[in-house]
Amino acid sequence: MDSGKNQLRLVDITKSFPSDQDRIDVLDCINLSISPGEFVSILGPSSCGKSTIFNLIVGLIQPDSGVILLGDVPIRGVTGNFAYMQQNDLLLPWRTVIQNAVVSAEIQDKQKTKLKARATELLAWIGLKGFEKSYPVQLSGGMRQRVALIRTLLLEKEMLLLDEPFCALDAITRSSMYQLLLEIWQEWEKTVLLITHDIEEALLFSDRVYILSDRPATVRDEIYVELERPRSVTNREFISYKQQLLDTLGT
Known part of the structure; x- marks a missing residue:
């Protein structure tokens, strides 16, 4: 598969929304990408603009500035290129x-x-x-x-957009859903972009993790997770990555 042809890229994306007094700045110059077959997570505090990124990708809203590209083609409006799973089962x-x-x-x-x-x-x-x-x-x-x-x-x-789909589940059920999602990603060769505020969830799945700041969100860091799968939260290297993410989120 030509990764360049199907790569999703957000380039210098800025977004704000009107409010009673002025405007609320939500995203500030966001740059991120995901190539075919990757599992990438977007990690950040609650209400920092993570779901806004998905709404921009699927074309429900438009950025104030910047461009979203699928390959070399700008995304403008709803394209039907993505399967979007939201927080609630609906x-x-x-x-x-x-x-x-x-x-x-x-x-x-x-x-x-x-x-x-x-x-x-x-x-x-x-x-x-x-x-x-x-x-x-x-x-x-x-x-x-x-x-x-x-x-x-x-x-x-080809690409799944998952917006905190397991956040309302109990720990045991969430663990079984993790196994199911990992199996789907590996066997079906899907590309997955996951929104989460759960550090362990991001590390259990991801090839890379983008860490966002508080609103207006910027990309604080991009972490490459070089751990074999399946992963264990008690593994020493896993714990080291977790501390790295905690340190970045805390700065």
Whole structure:
């Protein structure tokens, strides 16, 4: 795969929003990139503008200045090039598990018969066989997030944008979701950009970690994580990386 052709780059991105008195500066000259097959995390304090970066990438909003490039092509408006999984599962309460899993792909006019067959296969793969006709209210938080993840995968996009998808889960469920996501990334050869404020989460997954400052966010540092996978939070090198990130966030 030509990494230059499909590389996503944010170049000198600045963004602010109107307020009652003036404007709120959110992003200040953000530069970052991700190449095909990479797993990259954006780590920063709460409300520093991380989700704004994703909204810019998918074209929901436009930057005040700077450019977003996919390869050499500027992104202007909604392109449909990315599969975006948000913090909340956003399952529709009146639709069953299988219906929720296929809803986004249905909107893109994918063939329903093939879509449901693929969804059934994937739901079984992630441990939800037998729950296809259940409704969201009947599912645990972890099960709901699994459905949301399958819904994202069924869009069949090369790049996944994950906005703190596991932050509301308990520790045990979150650990199982970590294993599932790592398996998907490795076996499906996806490109993943993850937003998180959890240092260990960033280190467990990432090839690189961008560290953002408080708002207006700038890139404080870019850390290359040279650890073999699977990774352990008790590993001495892992702990050293964790301290490095803590020191950077604390400065």
